Amino acid sequence: MPAELFVGLMSGTSVDSIDAALVGIDGNQFEVVAMHTTQYDTNLRQALLTLKSETTLSLSDFITLDHRVGRAFADATSALLLQSDTSSEAVVAIGSHGQTLFHQPEHQYSGTLQIGDPNIIAHTTGINVVADFRRADMAVGGQGAPLAPAFHEYLLGRNSGKVVVNLGGIANITVLGDPAIGFDTGPANSILDAMTQKHLGKPYDNSGQWARRGTVDSDLLSTLLSDPYFAKPAPKSTGTDYFNLDWALRHEGANNLSPQDLQATLTELTAITVANSIKAHTTNSTEIYVCGGGARNEYLMERLTAGVADARIKSLDETGVSGDACEASTFAWLAHRYLSGQPANLPSVTGAAKAVVLGSLYTVG
Numbered sequence: 001m002p003a004e005l006f007v008g009l010m011s012g013t014s015v016d017s018i019d020a021a022l023v024g025i026d027g028n029q030f031e032v033v034a035m036h037t038t039q040y041d042t043n044l045r046q047a048l049l050t051l052k053s054e055t056t057l058s059l060s061d062f063i064t065l066d067h068r069v070g071r072a073f074a075d076a077t078s079a080l081l082l083q084s085d086t087s088s089e090a091v092v093a094i095g096s097h098g099q100t101l102f103h104q105p106e107h108q109y110s111g112t113l114q115i116g117d118p119n120i121i122a123h124t125t126g127i128n129v130v131a132d133f134r135r136a137d138m139a140v141g142g143q144g145a146p147l148a149p150a151f152h153e154y155l156l157g158r159n160s161g162k163v164v165v166n167l168g169g170i171a172n173i174t175v176l177g178d179p180a181i182g183f184d185t186g187p188a189n190s191i192l193d194a195m196t197q198k199h200l201g202k203p204y205d206n207s208g209q210w211a212r213r214g215t216v217d218s219d220l221l222s223t224l225l226s227d228p229y230f231a232k233p234a235p236k237s238t239g240t241d242y243f244n245l246d247w248a249l250r251h252e253g254a255n256n257l258s259p260q261d262l263q264a265t266l267t268e269l270t271a272i273t274v275a276n277s278i279k280a281h282t283t284n285s286t287e288i289y290v291c292g293g294g295a296r297n298e299y300l301m302e303r304l305t306a307g308v309a310d311a312r313i314k315s316l317d318e319t320g321v322s323g324d325a326c327e328a329s330t331f332a333w334l335a336h337r338y339l340s341g342q343p344a345n346l347p348s349v350t351g352a353a354k355a356v357v358l359g360s361l362y363t364v365g
């Protein structure tokens with residue numbers, strides 16, 4: 001039987017672009033057929049980023065954003081299918097994560113909000129869409145995040161002891177074992193991006209060159225590391241509504257560090273918190289697969305490598321899923337899981353009371 005084609009759509013906390021992956025799934029065979037990245041329109045990106053630092057939003061503005069992100073996700077799908085010369089009829093379903101606006105785990109009224117109307121994606125592309133993947137896990141007491149560990153387990157094997165690090169706006173790790181462990185370790189690219197945007201007018205610190213020229217301030221680093229989130233045991237998840245530039249500047253207080261030294265210190269913070277999280281749950285000879293845009297930050301990768309001295313750092317590309325396609329591929333796989341009626345959350349990771357089927361279906365017909 002030929003592999004079934006699925007599309008996965010993802011935009012993470014960096015709000016940098018929409019990643020779209022076309023994947024073929026045939027039982028235990030998984031292949032990324034094509035990958036496409038669509039930049040957010042500048043005006044829409046700015047609206048989404050501004051929203052993160054505001055506490056109120058009119059319902060009309062909310063609907064407008066939901067609609068615009070839905071259209072952008074549909075356009076990202078069309079671009080992917082055009083690039084790979086694939087017809088919409090050939091695709092079984094799209095798994096769309098959407099764009100997170102707010103994530104509220106561990107609350108009396110827990111919940112999470114991803115926008116990008118799946119009805120618009122379905123009716124624009126002519127392909128059924130599975131979306132809203134996080135809330136079923138939350139309804140049974142889970143954090144609704146991270147969801148990628150189940151995909152990592154499928155890809156790399158259950159008891160392999162391998163580690164996957166995803167360096168997105170926020171960083172998360174998966175430690176494969178019985179049971180698997182996975183959680184958000186803390187901030188990664190989102191604060192670094194906010195710094196370069198503010199001081200250099202650039203969307204990100206290319207290869208970490210700016211941070212490399214700065215000096216780590218050990219006092220500030222210790223203060224940042226004293227944030228209770230880092231010592232909290234898993235399950236835990238977080239977002240840019242907590243770890244953002246304001247959070248860093250609040251801790252910086254009256255220290256008056258140069259922006260470059262602050263960038264060096266924040267890059268070190270990501271490297272140390274990821275490395276410490278890995279070391280707390282593994283033995284020395286671990287293989288660590290890195291994915292997400294932060295894998296392109298050479299300085300961050302050097303500091304992470306130094307932090308996990310005895311482990312071997314590998315690129316996820318070796319598994320056939322490129323590091324850039326990893327998260328979008330996760331949501332294509334989750335759509336497949338939904339349609340085959342299989343649970344997809346790992347209770348050991350999210351803290352859910354049980355494994356449940358994740359997502360809701362938006363049909364074209």
Ligand SMILES: Nc1ncnc2c1ncn2[C@@H]1O[C@H](COP(=O)(O)OP(=O)(O)O)[C@@H](O)[C@H]1O
Pocket residue numbers: 011012013014015016017167168169170189190192193203204205206207208291292293294296297298327
């Ligand atoms: N060449 C690069 N040098 C440094 N950082 C990079 C580079 N390429 C991408 N990035 C970082 O990766 C981020 C995007 O990573 P991504 O995995 O898409 O995160 P998210 O899942 O949060 O959207 C960018 O915002 C940027 O910070």
Ligand SMILES: [Mg+2]
Pocket residue numbers: 011012013014015016017018019293
């Ligand atoms: Mg991204």
